[in-house]
Amino acid sequence: MALAALEQVFEKGQLIFSEGEDCVGFYLVLSGRVKVFKLSAEGKEQILHILGPGEPLGEVAVFSEESFPAGAQAMEKSRLLFFPKDSLVEMIRRDPSVALKMLGVLSKRLRKFTRLIEDLSLKEVPGRLAAYLLEKESSLGGKGNSFSLEIPKAQLASLLGTIPETLSRILARMAAEELIQLNGTRGFRILDHRGLQELAQGSRRLS
Amino acid sequence: MALAALEQVFEKGQLIFSEGEDCVGFYLVLSGRVKVFKLSAEGKEQILHILGPGEPLGEVAVFSEESFPAGAQAMEKSRLLFFPKDSLVEMIRRDPSVALKMLGVLSKRLRKFTRLIEDLSLKEVPGRLAAYLLEKESSLGGKGNSFSLEIPKAQLASLLGTIPETLSRILARMAAEELIQLNGTRGFRILDHRGLQELAQGSRRLS
DNA sequence: CGAATCCTTGAGTTCCCTCAAGAGAAGTGG
DNA sequence: CCACTTCTCTTGAGGGAACTCAAGGATTCG
Numbered sequence: 001m002a003l004a005a006l007e008q009v010f011e012k013g014q015l016i017f018s019e020g021e022d023c024v025g026f027y028l029v030l031s032g033r034v035k036v037f038k039l040s041a042e043g044k045e046q047i048l049h050i051l052g053p054g055e056p057l058g059e060v061a062v063f064s065e066e067s068f069p070a071g072a073q074a075m076e077k078s079r080l081l082f083f084p085k086d087s088l089v090e091m092i093r094r095d096p097s098v099a100l101k102m103l104g105v106l107s108k109r110l111r112k113f114t115r116l117i118e119d120l121s122l123k124e125v126p127g128r129l130a131a132y133l134l135e136k137e138s139s140l141g142g143k144g145n146s147f148s149l150e151i152p153k154a155q156l157a158s159l160l161g162t163i164p165e166t167l168s169r170i171l172a173r174m175a176a177e178e179l180i181q182l183n184g185t186r187g188f189r190i191l192d193h194r195g196l197q198e199l200a201q202g203s204r205r206l207s
Numbered sequence: 208m209a210l211a212a213l214e215q216v217f218e219k220g221q222l223i224f225s226e227g228e229d230c231v232g233f234y235l236v237l238s239g240r241v242k243v244f245k246l247s248a249e250g251k252e253q254i255l256h257i258l259g260p261g262e263p264l265g266e267v268a269v270f271s272e273e274s275f276p277a278g279a280q281a282m283e284k285s286r287l288l289f290f291p292k293d294s295l296v297e298m299i300r301r302d303p304s305v306a307l308k309m310l311g312v313l314s315k316r317l318r319k320f321t322r323l324i325e326d327l328s329l330k331e332v333p334g335r336l337a338a339y340l341l342e343k344e345s346s347l348g349g350k351g352n353s354f355s356l357e358i359p360k361a362q363l364a365s366l367l368g369t370i371p372e373t374l375s376r377i378l379a380r381m382a383a384e385e386l387i388q389l390n391g392t393r394g395f396r397i398l399d400h401r402g403l404q405e406l407a408q409g410s411r412r413l414s
Numbered sequence: 415c416g417a418a419t420c421c422t423t424g425a426g427t428t429c430c431c432t433c434a435a436g437a438g439a440a441g442t443g444g
Numbered sequence: 445c446c447a448c449t450t451c452t453c454t455t456g457a458g459g460g461a462a463c464t465c466a467a468g469g470a471t472t473c474g
Contacts (some may be wrong), residue, residue, distance in 0.1 A: 063313075117255065
Protein backbone atom coordinates (compact mmCIF):
# COMPACT_ATOMS: atom_id res chain seq x y z
CA MET A 1 0.00 0.00 0.00
CA ALA A 2 1.25 3.41 -0.90
CA LEU A 3 1.54 5.98 1.86
CA ALA A 4 -1.04 8.41 0.69
CA ALA A 5 -0.11 11.96 1.59
CA LEU A 6 -1.79 15.03 0.28
CA GLU A 7 -0.29 18.48 0.02
CA GLN A 8 -2.56 21.31 1.02
CA VAL A 9 -2.11 25.06 1.01
CA PHE A 10 -3.69 27.32 3.63
CA GLU A 11 -3.90 31.08 3.33
CA LYS A 12 -3.07 33.43 6.18
CA GLY A 13 -5.75 33.19 8.80
CA GLN A 14 -7.34 30.07 7.37
CA LEU A 15 -8.51 27.44 9.82
CA ILE A 16 -6.88 24.04 9.46
CA PHE A 17 -9.14 22.35 11.96
CA SER A 18 -11.30 23.35 14.90
CA GLU A 19 -11.39 22.10 18.43
CA GLY A 20 -13.74 19.18 18.78
CA GLU A 21 -13.62 18.23 15.14
CA ASP A 22 -13.21 14.58 14.36
CA CYS A 23 -9.70 13.64 13.56
CA VAL A 24 -9.15 12.05 10.18
CA GLY A 25 -5.40 12.30 10.13
CA PHE A 26 -2.51 14.53 10.95
CA TYR A 27 -0.35 17.10 9.19
CA LEU A 28 3.24 17.94 8.65
CA VAL A 29 4.17 21.58 8.19
CA LEU A 30 6.22 22.09 5.02
CA SER A 31 6.40 25.85 5.00
CA GLY A 32 4.84 28.78 6.76
CA ARG A 33 3.72 28.94 10.37
CA VAL A 34 0.75 27.46 12.15
CA LYS A 35 -0.67 28.14 15.59
CA VAL A 36 -2.50 25.69 17.81
CA PHE A 37 -4.81 27.37 20.27
CA LYS A 38 -7.68 27.23 22.70
CA LEU A 39 -10.50 29.75 22.93
CA SER A 40 -12.39 30.74 26.04
CA ALA A 41 -16.11 31.35 26.19
CA GLU A 42 -15.48 35.10 25.93
CA GLY A 43 -13.20 34.71 22.97
CA LYS A 44 -9.85 35.05 24.68
CA GLU A 45 -7.20 32.95 23.02
CA GLN A 46 -4.40 30.88 24.49
CA ILE A 47 -1.80 29.74 22.00
CA LEU A 48 -0.45 26.29 22.83
CA HIS A 49 2.29 26.24 20.26
CA ILE A 50 3.48 27.75 17.07
CA LEU A 51 4.72 25.21 14.56
CA GLY A 52 7.12 25.72 11.71
CA PRO A 53 8.52 23.62 8.86
CA GLY A 54 9.20 20.00 9.77
CA GLU A 55 6.87 19.87 12.73
CA PRO A 56 3.89 17.54 12.98
CA LEU A 57 0.42 18.80 13.79
CA GLY A 58 -2.54 16.95 15.22
CA GLU A 59 -0.74 13.70 16.04
CA VAL A 60 -2.32 13.51 19.47
CA ALA A 61 -5.77 12.92 18.09
CA VAL A 62 -4.55 9.98 16.04
CA PHE A 63 -3.38 7.96 19.01
CA SER A 64 -6.06 8.71 21.52
CA GLU A 65 -8.90 8.13 19.11
CA GLU A 66 -10.77 11.23 19.95
CA SER A 67 -11.47 14.61 18.47
CA PHE A 68 -8.93 17.43 18.22
CA PRO A 69 -8.32 18.96 21.63
CA ALA A 70 -7.57 22.40 20.17
CA GLY A 71 -7.90 24.39 17.00
CA ALA A 72 -5.23 25.13 14.40
CA GLN A 73 -4.89 28.08 12.09
CA ALA A 74 -2.33 29.27 9.55
CA MET A 75 -0.54 32.42 10.74
CA GLU A 76 0.71 33.02 7.22
CA LYS A 77 0.38 31.27 3.90
CA SER A 78 1.46 27.71 4.64
CA ARG A 79 1.90 24.41 2.89
CA LEU A 80 1.05 21.27 4.83
CA LEU A 81 1.26 17.60 4.08
CA PHE A 82 -1.76 15.64 5.18
CA PHE A 83 -1.54 12.01 6.28
CA PRO A 84 -4.72 10.02 6.69
CA LYS A 85 -5.01 8.39 10.06
CA ASP A 86 -4.31 4.87 8.89
CA SER A 87 -1.12 5.70 7.14
CA LEU A 88 0.60 6.58 10.38
CA VAL A 89 -0.35 3.29 11.96
CA GLU A 90 0.84 1.62 8.80
CA MET A 91 4.14 3.49 8.93
CA ILE A 92 4.70 2.30 12.45
CA ARG A 93 3.98 -1.25 11.50
CA ARG A 94 6.51 -1.12 8.69
CA ASP A 95 9.19 0.54 10.69
CA PRO A 96 8.98 0.38 14.47
CA SER A 97 11.59 3.09 14.84
CA VAL A 98 8.94 5.51 13.66
CA ALA A 99 7.13 4.77 16.88
CA LEU A 100 10.15 5.63 18.95
CA LYS A 101 10.58 8.83 17.04
CA MET A 102 6.96 9.70 17.58
CA LEU A 103 7.31 8.94 21.28
CA GLY A 104 10.18 11.36 21.33
CA VAL A 105 8.07 14.06 19.69
CA LEU A 106 5.23 13.60 22.14
CA SER A 107 7.58 13.60 25.09
CA LYS A 108 9.11 16.84 23.99
CA ARG A 109 5.70 18.34 23.61
CA LEU A 110 4.72 17.15 27.05
CA ARG A 111 7.79 18.78 28.44
CA LYS A 112 6.90 22.03 26.73
CA PHE A 113 3.42 21.92 28.18
CA THR A 114 4.82 21.24 31.60
CA ARG A 115 6.75 24.44 31.33
CA LEU A 116 3.76 26.38 30.11
CA ILE A 117 1.71 25.14 33.05
CA GLU A 118 4.50 26.11 35.39
CA ASP A 119 4.65 29.55 33.84
CA LEU A 120 0.93 30.15 33.98
CA SER A 121 0.52 28.92 37.50
CA LEU A 122 3.69 29.91 39.25
CA LYS A 123 5.13 32.89 37.42
CA GLU A 124 3.99 36.39 36.72
CA VAL A 125 3.87 37.89 33.28
CA PRO A 126 7.22 39.70 33.52
CA GLY A 127 8.89 36.39 34.31
CA ARG A 128 7.30 34.61 31.38
CA LEU A 129 8.21 37.42 29.06
CA ALA A 130 11.80 37.53 30.27
CA ALA A 131 12.16 33.80 29.64
CA TYR A 132 10.70 34.18 26.19
CA LEU A 133 13.01 37.01 25.24
CA LEU A 134 16.09 35.18 26.43
CA GLU A 135 15.11 32.12 24.47
CA LYS A 136 14.41 34.09 21.33
CA GLU A 137 17.64 35.95 21.55
CA SER A 138 19.63 32.75 21.66
CA SER A 139 17.67 31.10 18.89
CA LEU A 140 17.51 34.10 16.58
CA GLY A 141 20.30 36.48 17.18
CA GLY A 142 23.05 35.40 19.44
CA LYS A 143 23.90 36.89 22.76
CA GLY A 144 24.11 40.64 22.75
CA ASN A 145 22.78 41.02 19.23
CA SER A 146 19.49 42.58 18.43
CA PHE A 147 16.75 40.42 17.06
CA SER A 148 13.24 40.77 15.83
CA LEU A 149 10.05 38.98 16.81
CA GLU A 150 8.54 36.87 14.07
CA ILE A 151 5.03 37.33 15.38
CA PRO A 152 2.78 40.30 16.20
CA LYS A 153 2.73 41.33 19.82
CA ALA A 154 -0.89 40.39 20.15
CA GLN A 155 0.09 36.82 19.31
CA LEU A 156 2.94 36.91 21.75
CA ALA A 157 0.56 38.05 24.45
CA SER A 158 -1.70 35.12 23.69
CA LEU A 159 1.25 32.76 23.80
CA LEU A 160 2.29 34.06 27.20
CA GLY A 161 -1.21 33.85 28.60
CA THR A 162 -1.87 37.56 28.80
CA ILE A 163 -3.25 40.41 26.67
CA PRO A 164 -1.58 43.02 24.46
CA GLU A 165 -2.13 45.91 26.86
CA THR A 166 -0.38 44.13 29.70
CA LEU A 167 2.45 43.03 27.46
CA SER A 168 2.95 46.54 26.23
CA ARG A 169 3.11 47.97 29.72
CA ILE A 170 5.60 45.40 30.88
CA LEU A 171 7.87 45.94 27.90
CA ALA A 172 7.82 49.63 28.67
CA ARG A 173 8.82 48.94 32.25
CA MET A 174 11.62 46.63 31.20
CA ALA A 175 12.92 49.31 28.90
CA ALA A 176 12.66 51.92 31.65
CA GLU A 177 14.80 49.73 33.88
CA GLU A 178 17.26 49.30 31.05
CA LEU A 179 16.87 45.57 30.89
CA ILE A 180 16.06 45.73 27.21
CA GLN A 181 16.09 48.20 24.39
CA LEU A 182 13.18 48.51 21.99
CA ASN A 183 13.88 49.22 18.33
CA GLY A 184 10.77 49.99 16.39
CA THR A 185 7.81 47.70 16.71
CA ARG A 186 9.45 44.31 16.77
CA GLY A 187 13.09 44.95 17.33
CA PHE A 188 14.81 44.05 20.57
CA ARG A 189 18.17 44.10 22.16
CA ILE A 190 18.82 42.61 25.54
CA LEU A 191 20.93 44.88 27.69
CA ASP A 192 20.91 43.05 31.00
CA HIS A 193 20.93 39.27 30.69
CA ARG A 194 21.43 38.69 34.36
CA GLY A 195 18.48 40.90 35.18
CA LEU A 196 16.18 39.08 32.79
CA GLN A 197 17.28 35.73 34.12
CA GLU A 198 16.47 36.83 37.63
CA LEU A 199 13.06 37.98 36.48
CA ALA A 200 12.48 34.65 34.73
CA GLN A 201 13.27 32.65 37.82
CA GLY A 202 11.35 34.90 40.15
CA SER A 203 14.20 36.27 42.21
CA ARG A 204 13.62 39.81 41.02
CA ARG A 205 10.64 41.98 40.28
CA LEU A 206 10.03 45.05 38.22
CA SER A 207 9.57 48.07 40.40
CA MET B 208 17.26 -10.87 28.62
CA ALA B 209 14.90 -10.81 31.53
CA LEU B 210 12.81 -7.72 32.06
CA ALA B 211 14.24 -6.54 35.29
CA ALA B 212 11.66 -4.81 37.41
CA LEU B 213 12.09 -3.86 41.00
CA GLU B 214 9.35 -3.31 43.52
CA GLN B 215 9.81 -0.37 45.83
CA VAL B 216 7.78 0.93 48.72
CA PHE B 217 7.49 4.63 49.51
CA GLU B 218 6.10 6.02 52.72
CA LYS B 219 3.66 8.90 52.85
CA GLY B 220 5.42 12.09 51.90
CA GLN B 221 8.52 10.37 50.58
CA LEU B 222 10.08 11.77 47.44
CA ILE B 223 10.26 9.40 44.51
CA PHE B 224 12.32 11.70 42.37
CA SER B 225 13.03 15.41 42.11
CA GLU B 226 12.78 17.77 39.23
CA GLY B 227 16.02 17.91 37.29
CA GLU B 228 17.23 14.54 38.47
CA ASP B 229 18.67 12.26 35.87
CA CYS B 230 16.24 9.69 34.65
CA VAL B 231 17.33 6.10 35.07
CA GLY B 232 13.98 4.51 34.36
CA PHE B 233 10.31 4.81 34.99
CA TYR B 234 7.75 3.50 37.45
CA LEU B 235 4.39 1.83 37.51
CA VAL B 236 2.11 2.54 40.44
CA LEU B 237 0.90 -0.69 42.04
CA SER B 238 -0.91 0.75 45.02
CA GLY B 239 -1.27 4.04 46.81
CA ARG B 240 -1.28 7.48 45.25
CA VAL B 241 1.50 9.60 43.85
CA LYS B 242 1.58 13.25 42.89
CA VAL B 243 3.69 14.84 40.19
CA PHE B 244 4.34 18.51 40.77
CA LYS B 245 6.27 21.68 40.07
CA LEU B 246 7.54 24.10 42.67
CA SER B 247 7.97 27.83 42.25
CA ALA B 248 10.89 29.82 43.56
CA GLU B 249 8.78 30.86 46.57
CA GLY B 250 7.70 27.30 47.30
CA LYS B 251 4.24 27.37 45.81
CA GLU B 252 3.27 24.02 44.36
CA GLN B 253 1.38 23.15 41.20
CA ILE B 254 0.26 19.55 40.98
CA LEU B 255 0.41 18.25 37.42
CA HIS B 256 -1.31 14.95 38.08
CA ILE B 257 -2.21 12.49 40.72
CA LEU B 258 -1.53 8.90 39.74
CA GLY B 259 -3.14 5.76 41.09
CA PRO B 260 -2.71 2.01 40.59
CA GLY B 261 -1.94 0.97 37.05
CA GLU B 262 -0.60 4.31 35.93
CA PRO B 263 2.94 4.87 34.67
CA LEU B 264 5.19 7.54 36.10
CA GLY B 265 8.20 9.24 34.60
CA GLU B 266 7.86 7.78 31.10
CA VAL B 267 8.46 11.14 29.50
CA ALA B 268 12.04 11.31 30.63
CA VAL B 269 12.79 7.93 29.07
CA PHE B 270 11.91 8.99 25.55
CA SER B 271 13.28 12.47 25.49
CA GLU B 272 16.60 11.56 27.03
CA GLU B 273 16.65 14.32 29.55
CA SER B 274 16.12 14.82 33.23
CA PHE B 275 12.77 14.63 34.97
CA PRO B 276 10.72 17.73 34.20
CA ALA B 277 8.92 17.62 37.55
CA GLY B 278 9.12 16.03 40.95
CA ALA B 279 7.13 13.06 42.28
CA GLN B 280 6.10 12.27 45.82
CA ALA B 281 4.01 9.60 47.50
CA MET B 282 0.79 11.05 48.93
CA GLU B 283 0.29 7.92 50.99
CA LYS B 284 2.19 4.71 51.48
CA SER B 285 2.63 3.37 47.96
CA ARG B 286 4.12 0.43 46.16
CA LEU B 287 5.77 1.10 42.81
CA LEU B 288 7.39 -1.09 40.22
CA PHE B 289 10.60 0.31 38.83
CA PHE B 290 11.73 -0.38 35.26
CA PRO B 291 15.24 0.54 34.23
CA LYS B 292 15.36 2.71 31.17
CA ASP B 293 16.58 0.04 28.81
CA SER B 294 13.90 -2.45 29.63
CA LEU B 295 11.23 -0.23 28.14
CA VAL B 296 13.09 0.12 24.89
CA GLU B 297 13.58 -3.63 24.97
CA MET B 298 9.88 -4.22 25.57
CA ILE B 299 9.04 -2.09 22.57
CA ARG B 300 11.45 -4.02 20.42
CA ARG B 301 9.89 -7.29 21.45
CA ASP B 302 6.36 -6.21 20.99
CA PRO B 303 5.68 -3.15 18.85
CA SER B 304 2.15 -2.90 20.18
CA VAL B 305 3.67 -1.68 23.42
CA ALA B 306 4.77 1.39 21.52
CA LEU B 307 1.25 2.08 20.33
CA LYS B 308 -0.03 1.68 23.83
CA MET B 309 2.58 4.04 25.12
CA LEU B 310 1.70 6.52 22.43
CA GLY B 311 -1.85 6.31 23.63
CA VAL B 312 -0.81 7.01 27.20
CA LEU B 313 1.26 10.02 26.23
CA SER B 314 -1.51 11.36 24.03
CA LYS B 315 -3.98 11.14 26.83
CA ARG B 316 -1.60 12.93 29.11
CA LEU B 317 -1.07 15.64 26.53
CA ARG B 318 -4.80 16.07 26.32
CA LYS B 319 -5.04 16.40 30.07
CA PHE B 320 -2.33 19.03 30.07
CA THR B 321 -4.11 20.89 27.32
CA ARG B 322 -7.11 21.14 29.54
CA LEU B 323 -5.07 22.25 32.51
CA ILE B 324 -3.50 25.00 30.44
CA GLU B 325 -6.91 26.05 29.24
CA ASP B 326 -8.16 26.15 32.81
CA LEU B 327 -5.24 28.14 34.14
CA SER B 328 -5.22 30.62 31.34
CA LEU B 329 -8.83 31.05 30.39
CA LYS B 330 -10.95 30.16 33.40
CA GLU B 331 -11.32 31.54 36.87
CA VAL B 332 -11.01 29.46 39.97
CA PRO B 333 -14.77 28.92 40.44
CA GLY B 334 -14.95 27.48 36.94
CA ARG B 335 -12.07 25.09 37.51
CA LEU B 336 -13.52 23.97 40.78
CA ALA B 337 -16.96 23.42 39.29
CA ALA B 338 -15.46 21.27 36.54
CA TYR B 339 -13.51 19.29 39.09
CA LEU B 340 -16.52 18.64 41.27
CA LEU B 341 -18.67 17.52 38.38
CA GLU B 342 -15.97 15.14 37.24
CA LYS B 343 -15.45 13.72 40.71
CA GLU B 344 -19.14 13.23 41.23
CA SER B 345 -19.46 11.16 38.11
CA SER B 346 -16.36 9.12 38.79
CA LEU B 347 -16.97 8.55 42.48
CA GLY B 348 -20.58 8.80 43.35
CA GLY B 349 -23.04 8.93 40.55
CA LYS B 350 -25.24 11.83 39.71
CA GLY B 351 -27.08 13.24 42.67
CA ASN B 352 -25.23 11.14 45.22
CA SER B 353 -22.91 12.56 47.75
CA PHE B 354 -19.23 11.81 47.49
CA SER B 355 -16.06 12.49 49.33
CA LEU B 356 -12.76 13.97 48.21
CA GLU B 357 -9.85 11.57 48.38
CA ILE B 358 -7.35 14.33 48.93
CA PRO B 359 -6.90 17.17 51.44
CA LYS B 360 -8.22 20.51 50.33
CA ALA B 361 -4.74 21.99 50.30
CA GLN B 362 -3.82 19.44 47.64
CA LEU B 363 -6.93 20.18 45.68
CA ALA B 364 -6.04 23.85 45.72
CA SER B 365 -2.62 23.04 44.37
CA LEU B 366 -4.15 20.88 41.66
CA LEU B 367 -6.46 23.70 40.60
CA GLY B 368 -3.70 26.27 40.58
CA THR B 369 -4.82 28.23 43.62
CA ILE B 370 -4.36 28.27 47.40
CA PRO B 371 -6.42 26.79 50.25
CA GLU B 372 -7.82 30.14 51.38
CA THR B 373 -9.25 30.94 48.00
CA LEU B 374 -10.64 27.45 47.60
CA SER B 375 -12.33 27.65 50.95
CA ARG B 376 -13.95 30.96 50.15
CA ILE B 377 -15.26 29.78 46.83
CA LEU B 378 -16.71 26.62 48.28
CA ALA B 379 -18.49 28.74 50.85
CA ARG B 380 -19.94 30.90 48.10
CA MET B 381 -21.06 27.91 46.11
CA ALA B 382 -22.80 26.58 49.15
CA ALA B 383 -24.41 29.95 49.82
CA GLU B 384 -25.85 29.93 46.31
CA GLU B 385 -27.07 26.39 46.86
CA LEU B 386 -25.04 24.95 44.06
CA ILE B 387 -23.51 22.41 46.40
CA GLN B 388 -23.92 21.13 49.91
CA LEU B 389 -20.95 20.59 52.19
CA ASN B 390 -20.95 17.64 54.57
CA GLY B 391 -18.16 17.72 57.06
CA THR B 392 -14.67 18.36 55.81
CA ARG B 393 -14.60 16.32 52.64
CA GLY B 394 -18.19 15.44 51.91
CA PHE B 395 -20.03 16.93 48.98
CA ARG B 396 -23.36 16.76 47.30
CA ILE B 397 -24.08 18.60 44.10
CA LEU B 398 -27.43 20.30 44.21
CA ASP B 399 -27.45 22.24 40.96
CA HIS B 400 -25.71 20.47 38.11
CA ARG B 401 -26.79 22.97 35.52
CA GLY B 402 -25.42 25.79 37.62
CA LEU B 403 -22.04 24.16 38.04
CA GLN B 404 -21.83 23.39 34.35
CA GLU B 405 -22.49 27.01 33.54
CA LEU B 406 -19.77 28.05 35.96
CA ALA B 407 -17.39 25.56 34.40
CA GLN B 408 -17.91 26.88 30.92
CA GLY B 409 -17.85 30.49 31.95
CA SER B 410 -21.42 31.46 31.19
CA ARG B 411 -22.19 32.18 34.81
CA ARG B 412 -20.41 33.77 37.73
CA LEU B 413 -20.73 33.62 41.45
CA SER B 414 -22.21 36.81 42.81
C1' DC C 415 -2.36 58.97 0.68
C1' DG C 416 -6.01 56.76 2.96
C1' DA C 417 -7.59 52.62 5.34
C1' DA C 418 -6.82 49.20 8.27
C1' DT C 419 -4.31 47.01 11.52
C1' DC C 420 -1.38 47.05 15.34
C1' DC C 421 0.36 49.10 19.36
C1' DT C 422 0.45 52.15 23.45
C1' DT C 423 -1.28 54.65 27.42
C1' DG C 424 -4.71 55.99 30.96
C1' DA C 425 -8.34 55.20 34.43
C1' DG C 426 -10.97 52.07 36.95
C1' DT C 427 -12.20 47.47 38.61
C1' DT C 428 -11.81 42.65 39.83
C1' DC C 429 -9.95 38.58 41.18
C1' DC C 430 -7.01 36.39 43.89
C1' DC C 431 -2.97 36.39 46.76
C1' DT C 432 -0.64 37.61 51.33
C1' DC C 433 -0.69 37.92 56.10
C1' DA C 434 -2.78 36.88 60.34
C1' DA C 435 -5.54 34.63 63.63
C1' DG C 436 -8.84 31.50 65.19
C1' DA C 437 -11.82 27.14 64.82
C1' DG C 438 -12.14 22.47 63.90
C1' DA C 439 -10.52 17.67 63.26
C1' DA C 440 -7.33 14.04 63.94
C1' DG C 441 -3.74 11.51 66.10
C1' DT C 442 -0.90 10.50 70.42
C1' DG C 443 -0.04 9.33 74.93
C1' DG C 444 -1.09 9.47 79.60
C1' DC D 445 -11.53 9.02 77.94
C1' DC D 446 -9.47 13.24 78.09
C1' DA D 447 -5.68 16.65 77.58
C1' DC D 448 -2.18 17.54 74.27
C1' DT D 449 -0.06 18.54 70.09
C1' DT D 450 -0.45 18.92 65.29
C1' DC D 451 -2.52 19.39 61.10
C1' DT D 452 -6.18 21.20 58.38
C1' DC D 453 -9.53 24.32 57.34
C1' DT D 454 -12.01 28.77 57.64
C1' DT D 455 -12.60 33.73 57.89
C1' DG D 456 -11.13 38.62 57.89
C1' DA D 457 -8.58 42.70 56.32
C1' DG D 458 -5.57 44.60 53.05
C1' DG D 459 -2.94 44.95 48.82
C1' DG D 460 -1.18 43.99 44.18
C1' DA D 461 -1.14 42.09 39.52
C1' DA D 462 -3.54 41.97 35.61
C1' DC D 463 -7.93 42.57 33.16
C1' DT D 464 -11.66 45.68 30.95
C1' DC D 465 -12.93 49.68 28.66
C1' DA D 466 -11.69 53.58 26.04
C1' DA D 467 -9.16 56.55 23.12
C1' DG D 468 -5.22 58.19 20.81
C1' DG D 469 -0.76 57.22 18.14
C1' DA D 470 2.05 54.49 15.12
C1' DT D 471 2.85 51.15 11.18
C1' DT D 472 1.79 48.76 7.42
C1' DC D 473 -0.40 47.92 3.14
C1' DG D 474 -3.04 48.64 -0.84
